[in-house]
Amino acid sequence: MKRRIIKIDQDLCNGCGLCAAACHEGAIEMVDGKAKLTREDYCDGLGDCLPACPTGAITFEEREAPAYNHAAVMAAKATKAAPTPCGCPGSMSRAIHREEAPSPAVGTVPSQLRQWPVQIKLAPVNAPYFNGCHLLIAADCTAYAYGNFHQDFIRGRVTLIGCPKLDEGDYTEKLTAILAGNDVQSVTVVRMTVPCCGGIQRAVQNAVAASGKNIPLRVAVVAPDGTLQ
Numbered sequence: 001m002k003r004r005i006i007k008i009d010q011d012l013c014n015g016c017g018l019c020a021a022a023c024h025e026g027a028i029e030m031v032d033g034k035a036k037l038t039r040e041d042y043c044d045g046l047g048d049c050l051p052a053c054p055t056g057a058i059t060f061e062e063r064e065a066p067a068y069n070h071a072a073v074m075a076a077k078a079t080k081a082a083p084t085p086c087g088c089p090g091s092m093s094r095a096i097h098r099e100e101a102p103s104p105a106v107g108t109v110p111s112q113l114r115q116w117p118v119q120i121k122l123a124p125v126n127a128p129y130f131n132g133c134h135l136l137i138a139a140d141c142t143a144y145a146y147g148n149f150h151q152d153f154i155r156g157r158v159t160l161i162g163c164p165k166l167d168e169g170d171y172t173e174k175l176t177a178i179l180a181g182n183d184v185q186s187v188t189v190v191r192m193t194v195p196c197c198g199g200i201q202r203a204v205q206n207a208v209a210a211s212g213k214n215i216p217l218r219v220a221v222v223a224p225d226g227t228l229q
Contacts, residue, residue: 004045005065008035012057015185016156017132021095021114022052025073030132030183041066042073048097054156093117093124112155120162120171123178130182133158137175137204138190139197146190146222153190153220164199171200175207179215186216193223 008019008028015033027042028035028049035057037043045068050058095115115129120137136157143149143161153159162171178184189204191197201219208215221229 001067002062002064003067004060004062005040005043006037006045006047006049007059007061008037009057009059010034012055014055014057015132016054016134017129017158017185018052018054018114018156019049019058020131021129021133021158022049022097023128024048024095026076026128029128033132033183033185035132041069042076044068044070052097093127095129109150112150113159114154115158118159118161120160120174121167123160123174125174125177126181129158130178130184132183132185134186134188135160135178135184136188136190137161137200139163139192139200141192141197142190142222145192145224145226146228147226149190153188157188162200164203165196171203172206172210175203176210179207179211179213184213184215186218189217189219191219191221193221193229 006027013034015030015035017030017035019035020028020030023043025039025042025044027037027039029038030036031038043065045060047058047060050060093116096113115127117123134157136153136159138153138159138161140161140163142153146152164171179187187204187208189201191201205217208217223229
């Protein structure tokens with residue numbers, strides 16, 4: 001049948017993964033660092049992914065394509081649904097779709113968070129928003145100390161936070177599973193200058209090494225007065 005369906009320009013795609021996170025049906029996946037329409041029958045033609053794309057790589061086209069299969073989409077969602085830790089509905093994994101506001105009201109700063117949950121211990125090991133993403137792993141105090149945290153660090157990234165001093169156990173195993181099982185493009189670590197915060201940096205460095213992948217890693221350090229070191 002001939003119907004409206006999305007088209008992804010591979011030359012314009014920058015591999016950010018925001019379209020895959022915005023596609024509620026799971027029609028888009030990140031393949032070799034690029035967004036691909038892997039299931040035409042999952043694309044409903046409504047285009048929730050279009051405003052999420054920062055480069056304009058996604059457009060509509062009218063062409064021959066399989067009919068939208070709502071039953072298959074629902075079945076796939078049920079299969080991929082992550083269990084909720086401790087049975088808490090508030091920790092259910094989900095992507096957050098944000099419309100680009102033309103100009104926010106004076107005095108307001110829009111959130112840049114793109115997914116939930118954010119706690120390392122609650123995050124699923126496999127979620128669609130991890131594929132092709134740029135990953136931010138931050139000590140939870142950093143967002144309070146550094147005033148422009150959303151714009152400078154969260155924007156364009158999937159965010160995970162934790163406190164190596166207060167959380168029980170080591171993050172290395174969980175982070176290794178995330179990095180090994182998903183197509184993560186880069187990792188940014190943001191930590192405080194305090195010595196105990198080195199635990200989150202070491203866990204990430206160990207996880208990158210254990211994943212067996214050559215993932216670019218950047219570390220930013222924030223002082224208690226909010227300055228970047």
